[in-house]
Amino acid sequence: MTSKAAQKSGRSPADPAAKARAAKKLETIFHPRWSPRDDHQLMTLRDEGVSFDRIAVGLMRDRRAVEQRWHRLRVIPRIDKLLEEFGLTSRLYSMNGEGL
Numbered sequence: 001m002t003s004k005a006a007q008k009s010g011r012s013p014a015d016p017a018a019k020a021r022a023a024k025k026l027e028t029i030f031h032p033r034w035s036p037r038d039d040h041q042l043m044t045l046r047d048e049g050v051s052f053d054r055i056a057v058g059l060m061r062d063r064r065a066v067e068q069r070w071h072r073l074r075v076i077p078r079i080d081k082l083l084e085e086f087g088l089t090s091r092l093y094s095m096n097g098e099g100l
Helices: 003-009 016-029 036-047 052-059 063-073 079-086
Strands: none
Touching (some): 036 052, 036 063
């Protein structure tokens, strides 16, 4: 996201130090088939009461995969803020830490 796009969306671009701190806290949930944007969308929609079935359709994933991912994410304190600090990209998580 460019700075102009970040200003319009109300989100500041990810600070490298904040991103590194967030990455350290999030590394236990990194998965090569999920992205920070997918995770954030899942958590946000679930907080709004949207069913796993509807979320799965929106993310084009199996319902069980969505529910299992939610269970994995929900135990991390401040998961939504950590994902925002990490950066809400569509790029899939790296399992070996490259590109963090």
